[in-house]
Amino acid sequence: MDEPQIAEPLIEGPKQSFWRNLSVVWLVPLAALAVTLFIAWQSWAARGQPIEILFENAAGVTADETMIRYRDVDVGVVESVSFSADLTSVLVRARIDRAVAKALPADAEFWVVRPEVSASGISGLSTVLSGVYIQAAFDPNAAESGVTQFTGLDTPPLVLPGMKGTKVTLRTADGGQLTAGAPIYYQGIEVGKIEAPRLLESGTGVVVDAFINAPHDKRLTSATRFWQTSGFSVNIGPGGLNLSVGSVAGLLRGGLSFDTVFSGGQPIGQGQIFDLYENEEEARSSVFKEAIENPVDLTVEFEQSVAGLTVGSPVVYKGVKIGAVSTLGAFIEDGPEGQIVVLRATISIDPSRLGLAPDTPPAQTIAFFAGAVKDGLRARLISQSIFSRSLAVELAELPDADPATLGVFAITAPLLPSVASDLPDPGATAEGLMKRVNDLPVEELMEQAIATLASVESLAGDENLRAAPDAFVGLMDDARAVIGGPDAQALPGELRQAVAELRGIAEDLRTAEAVAKLVTALEDASEAATSVTEVAEAFDEKIAGVPDLIDGLNQLTEKANTLELEQFLTMATQLLDGADKLIDQDSTRKLPESLTGALDEARTALAELREGGAVENTNATLASARSAAEAVEAAVADLPQIAERIDGLVSEAEGVLAGYGQNSRFNRDTLDTLRELRSAAEALSSLARTLERNPNSLLFGR
């Protein structure tokens, strides 16, 4: 094998230059570098400008995650969350878009958006999942910019910077109904919001900033009045019951309304201060306090109490409000009877309300009043409504009033004469009425009535009692017949003797003082009475159809009553003395006691009945009582007659007794009659006893 031959060397051309030899691949790293640099530049440019925001509390803010949004578009991201040097607040460093950062004014507002549930709805719900974000708000047109340090807000601002509208301040005494974010309504449309109310430094009131959105802030003038609109209001007035309910949000958070309450207001600027009134009525009536451009002051003195009249109370003329009370006070003046206290009110009158030109000079207005007072214009107090005690001053035309003039003084306001008015005091009247009703002895009255009715019923319901008047009448008739008989006509002379003898008898009775004798005498009297009855029966037959005799007898009786009155009375007295003795006995005394006992029993029985309380019986009892009352009424109508007749009978009987000797037949008859009378009395007594024993059966009609 041959040695390997050395190959012929390859002759190449001159070596290519370095640049020509350069590979095209070098473009790749160049391109890569370019792209990388571009990406680096882009991300550096997109890093944005660093800013720092101080928060009191940065709950949920996370570095590299929490976004910063402006108008709900991400403009930056939080880079770090740390504390400020003094550890009093949280320092959030963030980078935001350079375009945004350039326009950031110093008063840009940042706040952390968190989920929130409030009366007006739920907000920030998206942050539940995505985490919180920082919302930025600022006015892009603000001149100042380039600021990188901001202070964050704890709560979302109610008025975003850059919003068009008017900010006003409202003053009120009580901020209890004001909540931050409460809506402001104009004609029921929400046109703004209030911010959180804050106390005045003096602590005497509350002010709250309110923001009225742009198109509606044109409505604000110096004639605008704000008032609180709670959710619903109830008004009871002359127009009836008025219930108005606002929106639910208004119900929960309260709200405000405003309106222009009079024309001619001047436009206002930012930060105008308004008073906030409790309600619409107050707001509208407040106009008079401040808006009278050319007020004319008058003084009115009242003698009566002005309780209910306050500063601001209206002054009305024929029902139209023409002014308001501006001051009110008591003054001590020297009167003719020493010092007196005068209640003096100054009232401001709006001339334009009276139909005068608004720029009428006060003197002219006062002259008008002077003329009106001459024609009878007087001030008086009237009540504003029947339900309240608030008063108003009324200028009334009273042509009949005592003549007076408008007192014009150099210094103080003219004095308008006043008249007293009869102010109803609903409270006092009602109270008095109630007191009187309360004081009525209703219980006692009812008890008495029931007791009386029961007694009347038990009395009237008795058969015997009903028959008693008839029996009395019959007895009277009989007695009259006896007296009217021809024998009796001859009796007057004997009557005197009989009386004398009766007197003797009485004396005998007195001297004897023997009960047995009395009993015998009474028995004899009873016999006599029986005889009298017989005689009367006999007479009856004789005198039937002889009315002349009766007339005569009547005349005779009258004569006897009148002419021989003295003697007769003396004898009657003696007789009565005797009778007194008779009645003085125990047996006779028992009768009234028994009757009283019977009535007592009846009453207790009645009380038992009442306690038994049978309601069904009550109606029947009342019905019976009514019928009993009718019966009693009828009976009572007869009673005077009966009484008269008994009177007559007794006197005649006296005469008869006097006219007959003790042993005569007439005397015996008379005694019988007396006995019968006694038995009648006994019957009455037994009736009483029956009542005593069984009063209930009478009540129930059994």
Next chain:
Amino acid sequence: MENAGRPTQIVTAREAGLIGCTHCGRVHPLGTRVCTRCGAHLSPRSEASLQRVWAWWIAGLVVYIPANLYPMLRTASLGKTLENTILGGVIELMRHGDVAVALIVFVASIVIPVAKFIAIAYLALSVSHRVRLSAHRRHILFEVVEFIGRWSMIDVFVVAILSSLVRLDFAATISPGIAAVSFALSVAFTMLAALSFDSRLIWDAGKEAEQMEKERSLG
């Protein structure tokens, strides 16, 4: 055989005035441009080859920087967006206790690419500079680099698969970040750099060094 008894001197194709096809191995006389068997482009070893290696290497290194600085994965879950760089992801995995996964990611995404950069640079430099490693070892190193380079794409595959699978809109969405593209490019560039390296240069360099050593000992 006069050659017997002493080591056979290795004669390279170049010394023999031939040019070998790098694909099919057939030798051609010098100056042949296209392989007569397989039709591959025949090129003698040259400085231009090394030039391409460096170009790819630099490109790979350039894009490797954003690949590590920018987020690889953007995970949006229930409105919250998380962005992770490669190293950040590894640390995150470590923190969650997935040490094994973290190690795999760390090796595949950081160790291997960095080692590859170093290896390629070493090999490229060894052509013109004297190094201690023998030509044979260097060849093995080259083979390893060429083989393992593709495995660096694990990260990119993971990102590609995740972002195509996890598309649940609001609940969870994974999207590749800038780093994913950069990393893929970086891996591709280093692979190209390795491919561009003509392994024959290792032997040439070894030969030259041997000759220089012989001359020195003779002289």
